[in-house]
């Protein structure tokens with residue numbers, strides 16, 4: 001930190017990594033509001049295809065710096081608590097698969113975090129194998145707890161070769177938006193799935209009007225500096241179809257994540273203001289014993305109003321079938337169709353980097 005954080009940023013790119021258009025506009029600029037590490041981050045939106053991405057983006061070293069002590073280490077207990085609160089989302093994912101006749105025998109959860117989702121899904125399919133893949137050491141704890149049968153630790157794009165054809169279900173829940181190259185991740189998913197296998201993806205929706213209105217105060221959807229790409233549903237569907245997936249179902253309103261608007265803003269503002277975070281300077285007695293407790297009391301008093309607002313958002317999401325999150329269930333075709341001259345998939349390659357994965361969340 002003494003050397004500054006400017007070295008963690010790549011040069012700004014002038015075109016959309018999804019479609020190559022040069023018509024870009026700044027969507028928002030913000031700081032690290034979940035951990036309060038130093039730095040400033042900008043999300044730009046492509047005026048051609050609607051793709052939202054961090055620009056300039058962080059280097060791999062920069063991502064390592066900002067992820068450190070987030071889901072593991074210092075932040076492990078907090079996120080273990082948060083992942084346990086996502087039971088409704090876990091049931092929704094399982095329900096979507098079950099409603100479309102998915103009967104897994106070998107399931108790979110990419111970005112499995114600590115293995116919470118697999119632990120939940122196992123109660124619906126007790127005879128299936130549930131493996132997890134992630135970069136953090138939480139994935140190994142998932143095996144120790146008995147939540148995962150096997151842990152694959154590393155980048156999905158690096159491991160896809162040795163896992164080729166081994167699974168009939170692959171899931172990516174809040175994973176793709178963390179990756180540096182979503183096209184390469186979709187290619188990897190197609191590779192590890194057997195023909196006829198299913199891919200389940202859950203990602204934040206950058207088109208959710210409430211998040212656009214709240215701007216940088218919607219912490220979890222924009223989630224800077226972690227989220228590299230925020231993909232509109234039509235773009236993801238197109239990319240899947242270009243990879244010989246048949247889209248079976250798209251869930252919007254029913255996938256809404258309650259509390260991701262104002263309740264989590266209050267919650268994480270308190271966490272972020274903790275003066276005892278190890279990357280912050282030694283706090284003054286006022287900050288430690290005065291300002292922080294006062295902020296927490298204020299947040300507690302405001303929480304009922306935040307909960308009411310978030311509940312209204314959840315109701316609206318159901319009514320308009322548009323939400324802060326969407327799910328896509330797709331099936332890998334048994335007999336690939338003839339390749340299409342698409343050209344779009346070249347765009348991400350323009351970032352000239354070793355193919356990189358990312359940590360996925362829960």
Ligand SMILES: [Zn+2]
Nearest residue numbers: 016019046049
């Ligand atoms: Zn674009």
